[in-house]
Amino acid sequence: MFEKEVYIKRRSELKRALGRGVAVFFGNHEVAINYPSNTYRFRQDSSFLYYFGIDRPGLVGVIDVDKDNDFVFGDDIDDEDVIWMGDIGTIYDEALKSGLCCIKPLSEMYGYFRDVIKSKREVMFLPQYRFKNMIVIEEVLGIKPQTVNGYASLKLIRAVAEQRLKKSEEEIEQIKKAINISKGMYEIAFDKVREGITESQLLAECEAYAIENGVWLSFPTILTKRGDILHNTRHDGVLNRGDLVVMDSGVETELHYASDITRTIPVGNMSRLQKDIYDIVDSAQRSAIAKAKEGVRFLDVHLESARVIAEGMKGLGFFRGSIDGIVESGAYAVVYLHGVGHPLGLDVHDLEGLGEDYVGYSDSIKRSNKFGLRYLRFAKQLKEGYVMTVEPGIYFISALIEKWHNHQRFSDFVDYDALKGMIGFGGIRLEDDVLIKREGAEVLSKDVRRF
Ligand code: GLY
Ligand code: MN
Numbered sequence: 524m525f526e527k528e529v530y531i532k533r534r535s536e537l538k539r540a541l542g543r544g545v546a547v548f549f550g551n552h553e554v555a556i557n558y559p560s561n562t563y564r565f566r567q568d569s570s571f572l573y574y575f576g577i578d579r580p581g582l583v584g585v586i587d588v589d590k591d592n593d594f595v596f597g598d599d600i601d602d603e604d605v606i607w608m609g610d611i612g613t614i615y616d617e618a619l620k621s622g623l624c625c626i627k628p629l630s631e632m633y634g635y636f637r638d639v640i641k642s643k644r645e646v647m648f649l650p651q652y653r654f655k656n657m658i659v660i661e662e663v664l665g666i667k668p669q670t671v672n673g674y675a676s677l678k679l680i681r682a683v684a685e686q687r688l689k690k691s692e693e694e695i696e697q698i699k700k701a702i703n704i705s706k707g708m709y710e711i712a713f714d715k716v717r718e719g720i721t722e723s724q725l726l727a728e729c730e731a732y733a734i735e736n737g738v739w740l741s742f743p744t745i746l747t748k749r750g751d752i753l754h755n756t757r758h759d760g761v762l763n764r765g766d767l768v769v770m771d772s773g774v775e776t777e778l779h780y781a782s783d784i785t786r787t788i789p790v791g792n793m794s795r796l797q798k799d800i801y802d803i804v805d806s807a808q809r810s811a812i813a814k815a816k817e818g819v820r821f822l823d824v825h826l827e828s829a830r831v832i833a834e835g836m837k838g839l840g841f842f843r844g845s846i847d848g849i850v851e852s853g854a855y856a857v858v859y860l861h862g863v864g865h866p867l868g869l870d871v872h873d874l875e876g877l878g879e880d881y882v883g884y885s886d887s888i889k890r891s892n893k894f895g896l897r898y899l900r901f902a903k904q905l906k907e908g909y910v911m912t913v914e915p916g917i918y919f920i921s922a923l924i925e926k927w928h929n930h931q932r933f934s935d936f937v938d939y940d941a942l943k944g945m946i947g948f949g950g951i952r953l954e955d956d957v958l959i960k961r962e963g964a965e966v967l968s969k970d971v972r973r974f
């Protein structure tokens with residue numbers, strides 16, 4: 524945990540932003556894989572971690588703004604559990620480290636919320652993504668699980684997002700720590716990649732480094748020569764000379780701050796065509812990073828990367844017509860369909876669980892329905908202290924090329940015959956993590972090896 528002052532300050536700021544009511548944060552529970560005592564690795568909810576820092580299952584955190592009182596509901600493990608789990612200490616000890624003065628048994632939670640509701644005070648909670656907590660909410664607030672997220676508090680979402688998006692120095696240190704372990708993983712990936720090695724062997728070498736360093740992954744590693752499958756988590760390929768390996772991976776520190784980095788690594792030398800396309804992605808990423816700073820809309824950072832990709836791909840004969848036309852129409856998305864990046868922090872896609880449209884968009888900037896922009900996770904103005912990924916890519920996706928060709932989509936701009944010749948090429952993505960500042964963006968992952 525951070526120093527207790529960090530959590531006290533975070534909760535005070537939230538109370539100031541909310542003004543009144545009661546904010547409740549439902550911590551996570553153990554989740555069974557195939558029978559109750561065989562569980563997935565426990566991962567605490569990120570907002571719970573942010574305000575309370577206590578990394579154990581079965582807790583509910585309360586920030587009672589009206590009474591200026593913060594506490595946690597939870598039960599210590601019993602004597603029998605100690606046999607299996609060891610002496611993990613008391614919740615109270617951890618609560619003290621979080622600057623809380625008291626904990627309450629879970630049995631008191633129902634009465635507490637009954638009283639809050641009776642006194643007509645507002646109870647605010649965030650959108651839920653685990654069924655167990657939806658059931659807890661039904662028990663304490665009487666809201667049906669299927670409708671829980673319709674009752675999530677917009678005011679709380681906005682306040683939490685605003686706070687969590689802006690990273691403090693100690694949070695940036697954590698992200699740098701995660702990036703530094705990623706750096707070691709990518710050194711191994713570049714050193715060990717060779718003809719004949721399987722994707723899973725290379726993966727094992729890289730992930731071993733994370734485990735040796737006492738951390739775990741922030742999401743399942745993508746390591747594949749099929750870079751055209753964007754979130755391909757299979758590792759059953761054998762690497763051959765001439766393949767391009769897309770490795771998109773991250774780790775999270777003990778305090779659960781993440782890194783998220785992508786490198787494209789050739790097996791042997793790159794061909795001329797591979798290098799040409801690689802260079803376009805590289806330029807798109809550099810131009811996008813150069814544009815990113817406080818006050819700039821992330822949408823414009825995305826469009827900058829799209830412009831460079833449109834120009835480069837036009838230069839290679841895949842697009843035709845005006846660059847403005849290719850970008851404005853969204854034709855570029857036939858090869859670059861995802862957004863340029865997302866916030867990074869306690870979640871890899873930071874705050875995504877609160878709703879991208881609330882976190883990454885605003886009243887003045889609404890999500891576009893255009894194919895290339897639909898997947899842009901964050902579009903609004905950047906502020907100093909945000910940590911964002913910048914991760915453009917070029918992909919030759921057979922199903923997409925075929926579909927667009929059949930519908931003659933943007934055929935003024937796209938040379939489908941040329942694109943069809945690229946099916947089987949795979950994809951190229953480069954991803955770095957940047958800290959937004961007033962005058963520009965600092966690349967936190969600049970020391971991570973790249974081709
Ligand atoms: N790791 C998925 C992403 O880069 O967003
Ligand atoms: Mn990634």
Ligand code: MN
Nearest residue numbers: 783912914954
């Ligand atoms: Mn990412």
